[in-house]
Amino acid sequence: MSRTFFVGGNWKMNGSVEQYRSLIKHLVEAKLDEKAEVVISPPALYLLPSKELVANSPIELSAQNAYFKPSGAFTGEISVAQLKDAGIPWVILGHSERRSIFGESDELIAEKTKAALEAGLKVILCVGETLEQREKNESIDVVIRQLETATKGLSSWDNIVIAYEPVWAIGTGKVATEAQAQEVHAAIREWLGKAVDSQTASSVRIIYGGSVAAKNSRQLAEQKDIDGFLVGGASLKPEFVDIVNSRL
């Protein structure tokens, strides 16, 4: 398998000046799998000062959201162009908390994805079904529909990582089983093969998110189509290092 293992740490709206400094210090000093790509996503406020702290390490930074317009009267927003200008290479888009709490539609996520890629950013694109949808056996349909809309007309998949994050598993401690995650990841890869091409299907990273912890990450990481993780709660703890090192 030639896809580089990818671990993202989504801090969400957590942390303080003191905490972000100590979390990054811990990570920079830790022994991390050299073959893994590690991207952390502190709140926007801490992105620029974090840049200096990760400067001499392989750790990269991501924003948790961005707006698609380059500039203008959009109070409270940060644009993809501003992230690019500030040297922040990644952005998380379509996270279920953005969808459910802030009402982001598939169409808005599509606009953001297009703008982010055009601006030269790399995107962690999140998709996932609710518990109700899973119980109705709709998981794969929902995820493919979200992907189809968010990536319509996309010319290149080089700068996209897909994060499968079942909503019922996020922050609940109820991690998907290896089989449940693998099934959806395989379906996404199959869809990529049909909708795009086989080269894209075999090269795009599909990562899993939802209650990933040191105690479950190794088994998940062994699955054929699981290329890494997007980690929320555990990315604020020392065990994040063990999750990064799941394949060691």
Ligand code: PGA
């Ligand atoms: P969790 O969050 O690891 O706390 O479940 C994952 C995410 O929302 O990306």
